[in-house]
Amino acid sequence: MKLNIKNSFTTENLADSILDTTRRQVTEAVFSFVTPKKTKAPKVVHVSQEMAADLGIDEKETESELFKNIFTGNEVYPNTTPFAMCYGGHQFGHWAGQLGDGRAINLFEIEHQNKNWKVQLKGAGETPYSRTADGLAVLRSSVREYLCSEAMFHLGVPTTRALSLSISGDEVLRDVLYDGNPAYEKGAIVTRISPSFLRFGNFEIFSVRKDIKNLKRLVDYALKHHFSHLGAPSKENYIHFFKAISERTLEMIIHWQRVGFVHGVMNTDNMSILGLTIDFGPYGWLEGFDFGWTPNTTDREHKRYRFGNQSNIGLWNLYQLANALYPIIEEAAPLEAILEQHKVDFEQQYLQMMKSKIGLFSEEDNDLELIQSLEDNLQLVETDMTLFFRNLSRFTDEKSGLKLIEESFYNLEAITKEVKDKWAFWFLNYEVRLQQESTLSSEREEKMNAVNPKYVLRNYMSQMAIDEADKGNYTLIDELFELLKRPYDAQPENEKWFAKRPEWARNKVGCSMLSCSS
Numbered sequence: 001m002k003l004n005i006k007n008s009f010t011t012e013n014l015a016d017s018i019l020d021t022t023r024r025q026v027t028e029a030v031f032s033f034v035t036p037k038k039t040k041a042p043k044v045v046h047v048s049q050e051m052a053a054d055l056g057i058d059e060k061e062t063e064s065e066l067f068k069n070i071f072t073g074n075e076v077y078p079n080t081t082p083f084a085m086c087y088g089g090h091q092f093g094h095w096a097g098q099l100g101d102g103r104a105i106n107l108f109e110i111e112h113q114n115k116n117w118k119v120q121l122k123g124a125g126e127t128p129y130s131r132t133a134d135g136l137a138v139l140r141s142s143v144r145e146y147l148c149s150e151a152m153f154h155l156g157v158p159t160t161r162a163l164s165l166s167i168s169g170d171e172v173l174r175d176v177l178y179d180g181n182p183a184y185e186k187g188a189i190v191t192r193i194s195p196s197f198l199r200f201g202n203f204e205i206f207s208v209r210k211d212i213k214n215l216k217r218l219v220d221y222a223l224k225h226h227f228s229h230l231g232a233p234s235k236e237n238y239i240h241f242f243k244a245i246s247e248r249t250l251e252m253i254i255h256w257q258r259v260g261f262v263h264g265v266m267n268t269d270n271m272s273i274l275g276l277t278i279d280f281g282p283y284g285w286l287e288g289f290d291f292g293w294t295p296n297t298t299d300r301e302h303k304r305y306r307f308g309n310q311s312n313i314g315l316w317n318l319y320q321l322a323n324a325l326y327p328i329i330e331e332a333a334p335l336e337a338i339l340e341q342h343k344v345d346f347e348q349q350y351l352q353m354m355k356s357k358i359g360l361f362s363e364e365d366n367d368l369e370l371i372q373s374l375e376d377n378l379q380l381v382e383t384d385m386t387l388f389f390r391n392l393s394r395f396t397d398e399k400s401g402l403k404l405i406e407e408s409f410y411n412l413e414a415i416t417k418e419v420k421d422k423w424a425f426w427f428l429n430y431e432v433r434l435q436q437e438s439t440l441s442s443e444r445e446e447k448m449n450a451v452n453p454k455y456v457l458r459n460y461m462s463q464m465a466i467d468e469a470d471k472g473n474y475t476l477i478d479e480l481f482e483l484l485k486r487p488y489d490a491q492p493e494n495e496k497w498f499a500k501r502p503e504w505a506r507n508k509v510g511c512s513m514l515s516c517s518s
Helices: 008-012 049-054 065-070 139-155 200-208 212-226 235-259 307-329 333-357 367-378 385-392 398-408 417-434 441-449 459-470 475-483 492-497
Strands: 031-033 043-047 083-085 088-091 094-098 104-112 115-122 161-174 183-194
Touching (some): 008 104, 008 212, 043 065, 088 200, 139 183, 139 459, 139 475, 200 212, 212 307, 235 333, 307 333, 333 367, 367 417, 385 441, 398 417
Antiparallel strands (some): 043 161, 083 104, 088 094, 104 115
16 A cells, blocks of 8 residues: 655644643644554444545555554554644634644645545544543444545535544443443544645634744645645735635535534534535434524533524634634735625525525525525424425425425424415415426426435434444445435435434434534
């Protein structure tokens, strides 16, 4: 296994001078050198062969001892220096100080076919940023991250990727419910892949500390390697840099809303400067369409990161990034203008996205009203988002509308005459509106099915795979992995997964809400 190794990040940024994993405040450094922890009995249980090919690793090599050792942290690839990044962040709206890669260790960069990839292990041991934790991860969270990052990619959502899922052979102590009853779980490691793991918090930490030297150096690095089309470092291009991040963040969140994905913990240390979905913790897909739903038990009371608030939080996080970049720009007006434009752009792009979901491609004055009344109706009773929009593509007329979406209701007894009347009125308006379209019904169905997935990674599906993996059976992981590579295809052989969340999963741990514990 010969990899085309690069090391731009470690050679162009300042390293921590201390070379141990003592928990500490790391100052005047962008990263710290660390070595992954060797594990008792590592075993690779699944590999994304598509991602491996993008790194220049063929299928036979993924079965090798070297692959297993490198991507479980048991061996350091020749002439590489693993490291953990220093960053801070706002968590649940409050500045949390230094955070950093507490259980993520960056192995190296690989360049292949003119693309540069950063390779990172999650759960491979402690770093100076681990605080009171052990730097390890457990099987349940690792299965969720592995499956979700690849599923998001195939949905067309900007995301970090995953190369491999492994078990460590070690036991890891975790309190899954935060109720004072910790228990040992199987340890696991995910190999995460991204063009960059830089977050808003990487810049915030230096700005807060008034370390302008490292702030500017890191921004210049990001410009050079990830936004080179903007040109050389300058005040003007720092502003363009922020604008590009704003636009990418907006694109990502529009995609989240399109497929019904809720990140669950949109802290600034979990926001990628490339607008990639990063850090798959207590995420979830909407079952019932509900703007107020959050999958995060820690967020249960205030619901800061609820589905309907993700765009507002994206904007709030961008304000924090603007504050962080201000010391090297020293002008507030252009940053404020970008933030104001972000609000306008979101409203416009969200409307266009929702119109595409219901098959409207021309412009009419009442489109916004039609979308808003649809969203109101979807919340009258518990209505499965994925099933509703997928089935709507087969709409023909107002009379058959309710029958078409009946499958998406969780409780048919809740469908009162008032609910039926509201849906009948909406379907009537929808039918009239469709008559303004020049698109044939077959073409409309095809276009709608291209933006409304048939299969998403519902939490109960992940939990079923986790339960089986806990017994040493990884076949369901593979079944879901293959299913989610074609989320928009009909896949008649997999029709069982095109279904509402089963009632047994409504309140089951791991199937509804989750904690951040992993």
